[in-house]
Amino acid sequence: MSRYILAIDQGTTSTRAIAFDLEFNPRATAQIELRQHYPQPGWVEHDAEEIWAATLKVCEDVIAAIGAAANIAAIGITNQRETTIVWDRQTGAPVHKAIVWQDRRTADLCTRLREEGHERRVQEITGLLLDPYFSATKIAWILDRDPALRVRAEKGELAFGTIETFLVWRLTKGRSHVSDVTNAARTLLFDITKRDWSDDMCALFRVPRALLPDAAACDADFGEADASHFGRAIPIHGMAGDQQAALVGHGCLKPGMAKVTYGTGAFLVMNMGDAPPHSRNRLLATVGYQANQDFAYALEGSIFSAGATMQWLRDGLKLIKSSAESEAIAASLPDNGGVYLVPAFVGLGAPQWNADARGTIVGLTRDSRLEHLVRAGLEAVAYQTADLLEALRADGAPPIKSLLVDGGLTANGWAMQFLADICDVEVARPAFQEVTALGAAKLASFGAGLTASLDNAGAATATRWSPRMAAPARAEATRGWRKAVAAALAGAATA
Secondary structure (H helix, E strand, C coil): CCCEEEEEEECCCEEEEEEEECCCCEEEEEEEECCCECCCCCCCEECHHHHHHHHHHHHHHHHHHHCCHHHEEEEEEEECCCCEEEEECCCCCECCCEECCCCCCCHHHHHHHHHCCCHHHHHHHHCCCCCCCCHHHHHHHHHHCCHHHHHHHHCCCEEEECHHHHHHHHHCCCCCCEEEHHHHCCCCCEECCCCEECHHHHHHHCCCHHHCCEEECCCCCCCEECHHHHCCCEEEEEEEEHHHHHHHHCCCCCCCCEEEEECCCEEEEEEEECCCCCCCCCCEEEEEEEECCEEEEEEEEEECCCHHHHHHHHHHCCCCCCCCHHHHHHHCCCCCCCCEEECCECEECCCCCECCCCCEEECCCCCCCHHHHHHHHHHHHHHHHHHHHHHHHHCCCCCCCEEEEECHHHHCHHHHHHHHHHHCCEEEEECCCCHHHHHHHHHHHHHCCCCCCCCCCCCCEEEEECCCCCHHHHHHHHHHHHHHHHHHHHHHHHC
């Protein structure tokens, strides 16, 4: 009997594969970093062929580590969401580089559609807001750059997919053109109540239906990885966007449970049960997961720069040599010295949703040092998370008893304590950090019939932080943050 689940985790900064045994213990891992392309300010691209080559390589390495492809019972896939690829159905070749979720090139189009009064209808159908973050305007941009591409798309000669769809197409050698409902729900083209593509949204964004994949449950039979790739055909049985996969990985299967993943960006997702939610505070209503008879919606808040802020401090300003240095630097200061960093490098996500905002530093004095800026970068993650929790409360979401966290930034104990202090909530971190891949593995195992329920185990909590900051200090710190955000928004209004 095959003894492992192979989870493919294709993220914004790397491609990873992990083999889990049937008790969901990780047994082998391989990872390859992914290059970012910035052709213009605010534009972010990936090379889809590089992603495909890296996916094959990490899978081959993991399979070799566990012995043979015969030991793999099923494949699960999780991915960076919204990142958009259009390719030729005959050759499988992309017609343009992948446009990444962070990309802002379609901000003007989103502004025009908002000014024309379309956002309310868009939110009613898709649960989302008009923002270049999502896939639909990216698709339209690719088709509009060359009139021949739009003609070919309307004829059915081209295919669209976010990363998971492209990988399944390549793994199955074009036999499966399919997404799952969590990824489909992030395109601005999917009716989350009907759980199907919306003709109204396709017309609004000028996206031909012929481009779109089928949309299936997260535990569906997505086809088989062709035997030519790994030596034998392997069924693909689990798929979810990275944040929804993390929701499953954490075991957030009951309404009111929430998690935050701190990667390149940060994403707070709360399970809202089986009734479609509606946010009055500019959070996103989306699909949490669908597996067998289990279905849950979610409310989500998106922070565009979390780990990316620390990467900027390290690689751009060269204030630190590694992200790990930031913990000691922040702890060495008695306070932030009045310095706040609003990391709106690619705009602000929830709850502001301002594509024109840019990074802003406020409160500098002659006493300010590089240490204050490093600390301000860490603090910004907590302040932005607190903004999302406040929006959730205003939308009537149940109180969070414990905020489950994962991602690279959670290794920073100072940042997690500050998060607990500013959000005034317990923060809990699991011992195993690759919760996104774990969620994909759990979905694949469930889809393959190897486990009877998704509720078999979450990621076991290893460390907890409880709030220690006094309420007046929290209020004062938060007032400073809100002034900084107001400055960033004022700069966007006058740009």
